[in-house]
Amino acid sequence: RFGLTSGLTNYASAYATGLLLARRLLKQVGLDSIYAGAKTVDGTQYNVANTKEAEAAPKQPFRAYLDTGLVRTTTGNRVFGVLKGAVDGGINVPHSVKRFPGFTAHENKETYDAKKHRERIFGLHVQNYMKVLKEEGQEAFTKQFRRWDETLKAAKVETVEKLYQKVHEEIRKNPVRPAAKKKEKQAIKYADKARTIVETAKGKYRRDRIFFSSRRR
Numbered sequence: 311r312f313g314l315t316s317g318l319t320n321y322a323s324a325y326a327t328g329l330l331l332a333r334r335l336l337k338q339v340g341l342d343s344i345y346a347g348a349k350t351v352d353g354t355q356y357n358v359a360n361t362k363e364a365e366a367a368p369k370q371p372f373r374a375y376l377d378t379g380l381v382r383t384t385t386g387n388r389v390f391g392v393l394k395g396a397v398d399g400g401i402n403v404p405h406s407v408k409r410f411p412g413f414t415a416h417e418n419k420e421t422y423d424a425k426k427h428r429e430r431i432f433g434l435h436v437q438n439y440m441k442v443l444k445e446e447g448q449e450a451f452t453k454q455f456r457r458w459d460e461t462l463k464a465a466k467v468e469t470v471e472k473l474y475q476k477v478h479e480e481i482r483k484n485p486v487r488p489a490a491k492k493k494e495k496q497a498i499k500y501a502d503k504a505r506t507i508v509e510t511a512k513g514k515y516r517r518d519r520i521f522f523s524s525r526r527r
Contacts, residue, residue, distance in 0.1 A: 311488075312480040313473070316461040321411070322433035322474050324388040328395020329478060333485035336372060336400050342485075345371050347400035351478065353412065353427030359402040371402040386411040386430070394431070437470040 312330075317323055329347075336342040344367050348356045358364055358371045374396070381389045390409045397403050407413050412426030429435060440458065443451040452459075458470070467473045501507040501514055508517050 312477045313465045314461065314477050315464070316457040317433065317436060317470075319388075320433065320436065321386070321388050321391040321430045322436070322470075324391030325395040325398075325431045326474065326477050326481065328392035328397075329399045330395075330481045330485055331392070332396040332399025332401045333481055334487065337485055339372060341369060341372055341400070344369060345400035348398040351398060351428065351431060353410075353424035353429075353431060355407050355422075355424075356398055357402060357405075358397070358400050364402075371400065373402040376403055376405065383409060385409050385413060391430070394427075432474045433470040440470070 312326075314323065314326065332347065333342060336345060345358050345363065347358065359373075364371050376389070376393050378389055381387060383389070385408070387409065393403060393405060394410065397405065407422045407427075408415075408420075410422070410427050411430045412423035414421050414423075436458070440451070440455050443454055462468065462470070462473060465473050465476055467476060499509040501509045506516055507514055
């Protein structure tokens with residue numbers, strides 16, 4: 311629906327999922343027009359509760375907490391991609407940057423490189439690997455990234471980064487879940503008087519029935 315049909319399990323897709331979750335939720339509770347979230351996606355630390363936008367707003371931002379469950383909370387895990395997407399989408403989730411890609415701790419010195427996090431958010435690691443395989447040969451590239459190539463062509467973009475930028479834009483335009491189409495109940499057709507053989511468009515099959523004692527006689 312949003313133009314992403316490949317790489318649905320990577321970090322960049324996890325971020326897009328978090329963004330969709332935030333925008334859809336805020337739309338449902340009527341806060342989407344008050345809290346637009348991060349204006350630029352650059353990997354820097356952001357929390358809507360600490361912005362001027364929240365201070366001047368008539369309502370407080372929606373607050374949520376991350377429950378990782380049984381997921382291993384290693385640095386760079388995709389669950390933190392969902393967290394970052396939700397935070398950039400305008401939900402107030404208390405967090406730090408210690409588990410984001412780009413964070414390092416060495417000899418009691420902690421550093422956070424927002425650029426590295428941004429690269430993960432926009433799938434630049436995927437784009438770089440695609441470039442390497444394309445240089446090696448078309449066969450290796452097609453075997454690994456055929457679906458990616460089809461997705462880029464369908465979205466009319468040249469790079470993975472532009473693809474995710476377009477996906478983010480589409481999510482913000484209309485995050486509402488489309489209404490499910492109700493299926494009409496079709497009458498069951500029986501091929502025999504005992505109503506044990508069901509007739510369908512694909513063929514016939516026998517369905518066992520439980521008869522009362524009066525029917526058994």
